[in-house]
Amino acid sequence: MERPHEIDRYIELASPFHSFDPRAKIVSFLFLILSIVLLRDLKLCFVGFFIALLFLFFSKVPLRFFISYMRWIFPFVSLFVVIMPFTVEGKEIFSLYNLKFTYEGLKYGTIIALRATSAAILVFVVVSTTRFADIMKALYELKVPNLLIQMLMFSHRYVFVLQEEAQKMLIAMRSRGFDIGTNLYSLRNLGRAIGMLFIRSYERADRVYHAMRARGYGGKPEVLTEFTMRAKDWALSLFIFTISISLHTLVVP
Amino acid sequence: MKAIEVKNLSYAYPNGTKALEEVSLEVEEGETVAIVGPNGAGKTTLLLNLTGILKPKKGKIELFGGDITQMSNIDISKNVGIVFQDPDDQLFMPTVFDDVAFGPMNLGYSKEEVKERVKRALTSLSLVGYEEKCPHCLSYGEKKKVSLATVLSMQPKVLLLDEPTANLDPRSRAELIKLIKKLKGEVTIVIATHDVNAIPEIADRVYVLNKKIIAKGRPREIFMNFDLLRKNGLDAPEIMKLFYVLECFGYDCDELPLSIDEAIQELTRVVETRDGHIHLHIHEHTHKNMEKLRKLDHHD
Numbered sequence: 001m002e003r004p005h006e007i008d009r010y011i012e013l014a015s016p017f018h019s020f021d022p023r024a025k026i027v028s029f030l031f032l033i034l035s036i037v038l039l040r041d042l043k044l045c046f047v048g049f050f051i052a053l054l055f056l057f058f059s060k061v062p063l064r065f066f067i068s069y070m071r072w073i074f075p076f077v078s079l080f081v082v083i084m085p086f087t088v089e090g091k092e093i094f095s096l097y098n099l100k101f102t103y104e105g106l107k108y109g110t111i112i113a114l115r116a117t118s119a120a121i122l123v124f125v126v127v128s129t130t131r132f133a134d135i136m137k138a139l140y141e142l143k144v145p146n147l148l149i150q151m152l153m154f155s156h157r158y159v160f161v162l163q164e165e166a167q168k169m170l171i172a173m174r175s176r177g178f179d180i181g182t183n184l185y186s187l188r189n190l191g192r193a194i195g196m197l198f199i200r201s202y203e204r205a206d207r208v209y210h211a212m213r214a215r216g217y218g219g220k221p222e223v224l225t226e227f228t229m230r231a232k233d234w235a236l237s238l239f240i241f242t243i244s245i246s247l248h249t250l251v252v253p
Numbered sequence: 254m255k256a257i258e259v260k261n262l263s264y265a266y267p268n269g270t271k272a273l274e275e276v277s278l279e280v281e282e283g284e285t286v287a288i289v290g291p292n293g294a295g296k297t298t299l300l301l302n303l304t305g306i307l308k309p310k311k312g313k314i315e316l317f318g319g320d321i322t323q324m325s326n327i328d329i330s331k332n333v334g335i336v337f338q339d340p341d342d343q344l345f346m347p348t349v350f351d352d353v354a355f356g357p358m359n360l361g362y363s364k365e366e367v368k369e370r371v372k373r374a375l376t377s378l379s380l381v382g383y384e385e386k387c388p389h390c391l392s393y394g395e396k397k398k399v400s401l402a403t404v405l406s407m408q409p410k411v412l413l414l415d416e417p418t419a420n421l422d423p424r425s426r427a428e429l430i431k432l433i434k435k436l437k438g439e440v441t442i443v444i445a446t447h448d449v450n451a452i453p454e455i456a457d458r459v460y461v462l463n464k465k466i467i468a469k470g471r472p473r474e475i476f477m478n479f480d481l482l483r484k485n486g487l488d489a490p491e492i493m494k495l496f497y498v499l500e501c502f503g504y505d506c507d508e509l510p511l512s513i514d515e516a517i518q519e520l521t522r523v524v525e526t527r528d529g530h531i532h533l534h535i536h537e538h539t540h541k542n543m544e545k546l547r548k549l550d551h552h553d
Contacts, residue, residue: 008387133347133387153347160389161341207342214304215407216330216359224354224367 008132015060017129021233022138028240029126035244036122037115042107044247045114051243052118052125059125066124073120077113084109132156137225146220154208162201169193254317256282256411256441257303262312264298272298274465276312282410285433285442287456287472289449291486294463296445297338300413303443305329317410331360334409338416340396344388349380349399352388356407374406378432394425401432411441418448430454449476450490453511461485472511479549486552492516494546501542503534 011018017025036048056066085093090104127135139149173193180186257280264273272295280286288296301307302314305321314321316332334356337343346352353374357367375381378398388396397417404412417433418426426448433455436442444456452459452472459475461467463485468475476482476489489497496509496516510516523529 131385133351133385136347154345157345157347157388204342207337207339208345210301210304210306211335211337211343212345212355213306213326214330214333214335215356215403216327217355218326218359221355222358223351224358224364 010061011131013060017059022130022134023141024233024237028237032240032244033119033122035247036118045111049114049118052121055125059129061128077116080112081109140223254282256280258315260313263310285437285457287452287459288445288462290462304335333411334404335413336400340400343400349386350384353402353406370406374402378402414444449488479545483549501539
């Protein structure tokens with residue numbers, strides 16, 4: 001039953017980002033992301049992308065782990081590079097069945113793709129170097145609405161329970177001769193099983209709420225946090241803020 | 254002083270299913286009471302009513318002399334803690350520490366006090382070192398223990414346990430029974446359970462619940478009533494059944510032992526008073542009495 005806590009798998013590593021105060025980490029990374037996604041120049045976008053990659057490198061999180069997450073984002077991002085050149089007016093590079101492939105389109109597509117990928121990389125660095133519980137606590141300290149934090153927390157906690165229940169259900173179905181096919185019969189039964197899963201989660205939600213009420217829950221749980229900003233946290237934050245601002249103030253040659 | 258007093262409690266679920274009818278029971282402070290009954294007898298519903306989460310349709314519940322409907326959720330939580338059967342319902346925070354701290358934080362204790370309480374609760378259940386683990390990484394037995402810790406950290410005067418030993422492997426079960434025995438006397442405990450073999454070790458009194466209170470009494474009184482057990486889908490402890498068989502075959506015994514400890518006492522007594530001699534024979538009631546036990550075992 002011991003399952004690696006997926007996204008928390010590499011939080012035990014030692015890197016400047018691992019020991020970075022979670023609150024400062026979230027705020028400064030968000031600022032850097034904001035700065036990168038607001039870039040309009042292609043060259044600067046490449047610089048931003050390079051910075052994100054450097055951050056990833058310094059986080060010491062294995063590349064393979066990073067790619068296993070990025071492959072979900074890649075198809076969406078690459079769509080821009082493929083579609084934009086055909087939709088934006090501009091200098092033609094070549095044409096395909098009367099569709100013009102333009103230089104401007106390629107440029108804008110690449111800018112969007114670079115911004116999105118850089119943002120995703122930076123979010124990944126934050127999430128993979130911080131214990132999930134600490135992210136929640138940091139958000140709490142940063143005065144993010146309690147309701148939102150609770151929703152995040154419960155999703156994270158119960159997605160595993162739900163996954164386990166779905167797996168058990170599927171095994172129970174298979175053990176009685178059910179094979180997943182693309183025919184109507186199998187889809188109908190899968191639909192029923194998913195319906196049951198919803199009902200079960202609804203009932204579980206009821207029981208969890210009872211358990212929370214019984215322990216004095218009144219809608220706004222307090223969270224015990226123990227974060228302290230040290231000199232190096234301030235320094236690292238300042239460094240990231242400086243990069244973010246320089247991206248917009250430096251003149252592009 | 255009475256910790257819990259329930260008078261003529263009736264409860265029906267929103268869809269109209271009657272779960273409890275005219276239930277009355279009393280639990281003295283410091284007592285350990287077991288509630289037994291078949292599946293769907295309303296044991297969990299009764300416990301939920303005792304925590305004020307479900308509101309009774311009819312009847313009255315008093316906690317230490319105060320009407321439960323007049324108490325705030327926080328006041329009730331300070332007095333009564335409940336451990337649910339499924340630990341996945343009980344544990345909802347990202348780490349064990351946060352889960353055990355959840356109750357005390359809600360009760361408004363200071364940071365230091367909360368940390369102290371978490372430490373004490375985890376130490377008493379030998380769970381030190383589990384603080385940073387995530388609940389879904391634990392084994393079922395560990396989850397059960399952490400569930401208990403989440404309530405102990407609130408230091409309630411009354412502890413409600415719903416099927417504490419269900420689905421546990423023998424070692425975890427033994428461990429949990431030991432923990433309950435340790436808590437016994439320090440707090441008032443109400444246990445809803447099917448585990449008849451554990452009851453003699455932990456419970457002072459037993460209530461048989463099947464929507465209504467069918468019977469109440471000391472464990473021996475309840476377990477000796479085979480007819481009552483059979484009608485309510487229950488069973489007697491195995492040790493007691495063994496000694497009952499011996500009695501059918503002529504073994505002379507004043508009180509049937511209910512647990513291993515009591516069996517040892519009984520046999521020691523035989524050694525001391527009768528030089529350890531046991532004479533077995535078949536007498537006129539042997540078959541008739543055995544038939545009673547058979548009926549209980551086969552529930553027909």
